[in-house]
Amino acid sequence: MHVVHPVIQLAKERALFRFSALSPQILQDAHISLGQQHPASAAEQKTLTAAREFLTAFGPRFLERMQASYTGYIERGMQTMYRDLRQDMHEISADTLALVDDDTVMRQIEVERRVLRLREADQQSLGRLNLMIAQLHGAHDVRERENPFRPYLMARTLHDTLSDMTQSPDVCTVLFDHLSGALAAQLPAYFTTIRDVFESSGVHARLLARPSALSRHDREMLLERRLSEGRLPDFRDSMMRSLASPAFERILALLQQNQNPGGAVAPNVLGNDEPTAQDFIRKIFSQTGTARATGLSNAAGRQPPTNAKRSLLDHLTHLQKRAATEDGVQLQADLASTPELAQTGEMERIALDVASMLFERIACDALISAAFRPAILQLQLPFSKAVVLSPDILQQANHPVRLLLDRMATVAAGQTADTESSKAILEETERSSARVLQEFDEDTAVFDDVLQNFNEAVVRLLQEDATVARAAAVLEAALQGPGRHEMLSARVAEVLRLRLLTLPADPRAADFLCKTWNRVLAQAIVDEEPTLPALRDVVPDLLWSVQKLDAQERGRLMKLLPTLVQRVRNGLQSIDLPLEESQRAMDDLVAMHTEVLRAMQANGETTAVSLVELHRHFADWRIDEAVDAQALHAPTVSPARLRAALQDAAMQLELHLDADIGLLSRADADWLAGMQIGTAIECWNGAGYESAVLAWIDARQSFYLFKPAGVIGTVDAEGAVDVQTSQGLLLYSSIALIRSLREGSVGMVEPAPVFERAIAALLQSGGNAPTLH
Numbered sequence: 001m002h003v004v005h006p007v008i009q010l011a012k013e014r015a016l017f018r019f020s021a022l023s024p025q026i027l028q029d030a031h032i033s034l035g036q037q038h039p040a041s042a043a044e045q046k047t048l049t050a051a052r053e054f055l056t057a058f059g060p061r062f063l064e065r066m067q068a069s070y071t072g073y074i075e076r077g078m079q080t081m082y083r084d085l086r087q088d089m090h091e092i093s094a095d096t097l098a099l100v101d102d103d104t105v106m107r108q109i110e111v112e113r114r115v116l117r118l119r120e121a122d123q124q125s126l127g128r129l130n131l132m133i134a135q136l137h138g139a140h141d142v143r144e145r146e147n148p149f150r151p152y153l154m155a156r157t158l159h160d161t162l163s164d165m166t167q168s169p170d171v172c173t174v175l176f177d178h179l180s181g182a183l184a185a186q187l188p189a190y191f192t193t194i195r196d197v198f199e200s201s202g203v204h205a206r207l208l209a210r211p212s213a214l215s216r217h218d219r220e221m222l223l224e225r226r227l228s229e230g231r232l233p234d235f236r237d238s239m240m241r242s243l244a245s246p247a248f249e250r251i252l253a254l255l256q257q258n259q260n261p262g263g264a265v266a267p268n269v270l271g272n273d274e275p276t277a278q279d280f281i282r283k284i285f286s287q288t289g290t291a292r293a294t295g296l297s298n299a300a301g302r303q304p305p306t307n308a309k310r311s312l313l314d315h316l317t318h319l320q321k322r323a324a325t326e327d328g329v330q331l332q333a334d335l336a337s338t339p340e341l342a343q344t345g346e347m348e349r350i351a352l353d354v355a356s357m358l359f360e361r362i363a364c365d366a367l368i369s370a371a372f373r374p375a376i377l378q379l380q381l382p383f384s385k386a387v388v389l390s391p392d393i394l395q396q397a398n399h400p401v402r403l404l405l406d407r408m409a410t411v412a413a414g415q416t417a418d419t420e421s422s423k424a425i426l427e428e429t430e431r432s433s434a435r436v437l438q439e440f441d442e443d444t445a446v447f448d449d450v451l452q453n454f455n456e457a458v459v460r461l462l463q464e465d466a467t468v469a470r471a472a473a474v475l476e477a478a479l480q481g482p483g484r485h486e487m488l489s490a491r492v493a494e495v496l497r498l499r500l501l502t503l504p505a506d507p508r509a510a511d512f513l514c515k516t517w518n519r520v521l522a523q524a525i526v527d528e529e530p531t532l533p534a535l536r537d538v539v540p541d542l543l544w545s546v547q548k549l550d551a552q553e554r555g556r557l558m559k560l561l562p563t564l565v566q567r568v569r570n571g572l573q574s575i576d577l578p579l580e581e582s583q584r585a586m587d588d589l590v591a592m593h594t595e596v597l598r599a600m601q602a603n604g605e606t607t608a609v610s611l612v613e614l615h616r617h618f619a620d621w622r623i624d625e626a627v628d629a630q631a632l633h634a635p636t637v638s639p640a641r642l643r644a645a646l647q648d649a650a651m652q653l654e655l656h657l658d659a660d661i662g663l664l665s666r667a668d669a670d671w672l673a674g675m676q677i678g679t680a681i682e683c684w685n686g687a688g689y690e691s692a693v694l695a696w697i698d699a700r701q702s703f704y705l706f707k708p709a710g711v712i713g714t715v716d717a718e719g720a721v722d723v724q725t726s727q728g729l730l731l732y733s734s735i736a737l738i739r740s741l742r743e744g745s746v747g748m749v750e751p752a753p754v755f756e757r758a759i760a761a762l763l764q765s766g767g768n769a770p771t772l773h
Helices: 006-036 042-080 102-119 123-136 151-165 169-200 216-228 246-256 277-285 307-323 328-336 339-343 346-363 373-377 380-389 391-395 400-412 420-439 445-462 466-479 484-500 507-527 532-545 551-574 579-598 611-617 627-631 639-648 666-672 734-743 754-764
Strands: 654-656 680-684 689-697 703-708 730-733 746-748
Touching (some): 006 042, 006 123, 006 169, 042 169, 102 151, 151 169, 307 380, 307 420, 346 373, 346 380, 346 391, 373 400, 380 391, 380 420, 400 445, 400 754, 420 445, 445 689, 466 639, 466 703, 484 507, 507 532, 507 551, 507 579, 532 551, 532 579, 639 654, 666 734, 680 703, 734 746
Parallel strands (some): 654 730
Antiparallel strands (some): 680 689, 680 746
């Protein structure tokens, strides 16, 4: 089976979402351009009028069919990338050849003419996409036809959809021209979205990967290359660009002092395992966040400070106490000029220099709300003292000192300080920073304690909102003690999904087994039904019966079908499936078997899996195989239960309750790693993105409740929630949230924690001074 690279798979999901989002705009722009065109004759006027009427009358249906067509073309493009599926010359015969009619030739000419227009819309991005896809396939010959996102497929989609839906060739041509023109205007944003997927995953057309997406070795190589090219980050005062900062000059001189003439860094001449200052700096800029801290005091493992280091620490403590009431920027300047700094060790000076440069970047980070920035920057002096005490903190992503800084910035990214809730969170941020300034001596355990209290306060303040509190209470009640049947249904569905991944199953049959028959099997397990073996055998029997079979299997199929249908019907009755849903399932099964009987192959050459093999494949499945479902925190409560609970409480939330894991795996759980209470996201609402903040997560981390910016909950005297405000809340299941993050309909406001963003900015600055955007 052809395996698609995960990055390209993710790009496909983004591409389909982006295409569906820009399609209504294309339709609207085409309608406007048709109205602005001045006809040269009565016949042309008639054609333009008919084209506008078509867009008005059939616009929604046209968009639906165009999306389906484009999805099909992209799916085929994903399977044919850099694969030669053409027949060999010796396999070609006169029977396999066919003449090409005039209509096909004219269609190709029309499509190719518009492709040139689409290609010119953003040639640079298209060329880079072609190169990146070739790189991922190890191909040296870059060919646009191997790119599943190429403009030709869009032009073909437009042409095919219009040809199917319009009767007049003239109307079709006019619409094709105006729609392709409108599409060309949207393509730069479309290609940028796809490029972002590749580049954020470390795939660049120029073979230069983003530092935060690289492995340790690759980031070290990036740093070495910047050194050899003289392009190490250059930090200059925003008012006097010509003067380099002393911190930058010291680090640049240190990194370059041991370089060979060719630009390579000389090895450690001492020949021992003691880390050099150069090693220390490189580890900071090439860290991958794998080092872990205890989260408690780090005083026990440190060596007693030298006299010079003790003097510096005492001076830092003095400045830290003053910072609670004085200008922190001026105090930092006082630190840079203090004589104690010149007398301390090289490693401590480096740590202070790196901390200073990182906070310069943090001070200019546009994602941090301006109202929150002063409170976060108050941590600079305590942070500086902490890295003097233990320089390794700069290499430990999970140290409490860094976690507190990252967490405050994450919360600030979702707040504006213009609501009562935001003001309360700002006060808590200021209180936490002030406590660190007052209490941090030489034991970093205070950072851990402050972080815990800060997290608890953020949760409390966000959930004090009346709408959030009411919705959380309703959801928690609905999630309490889910029946064993629901939990087993979810587990059985996941086990069946895993077993089906390696089989060429009909999608309709797979859908029936994972969404309906799993409930039958779960009920039989709960009731300890003696018919459970027969119900389990429905799985291989059904899969075999809907394959493309040869004529010799007809008798066997006709013998199996009556018993299979009876077992399915009895199973659906055992779970009291509504009559309409049950009839729809039976109709689908009849349709599948009718297709099989009509397509019986007389020559006996089929690729069908034998019934014996299918029974063997499903003979030993167990409930505990559903490890992916557990890793992804897949819901074990049915969407129907949640909808009913919310309806009873008169709450109308926007629900995204997908529970079907599909092709997701446990690795996709990483998409949820940054989701904490207070995390800010951007959600697509059909016309653009709107901001929201995560306000509640259930205990199993299966459901996430978001509160859009500006939604303030109100409850009347009888405890009823204002329906208008409750409509603003968004509820995502873990599976739906992962899918939305993958396709781009939901995006994290913070692409990475603030510390990592600062490091990436240092590596990528290329001589530009930090500026506030």
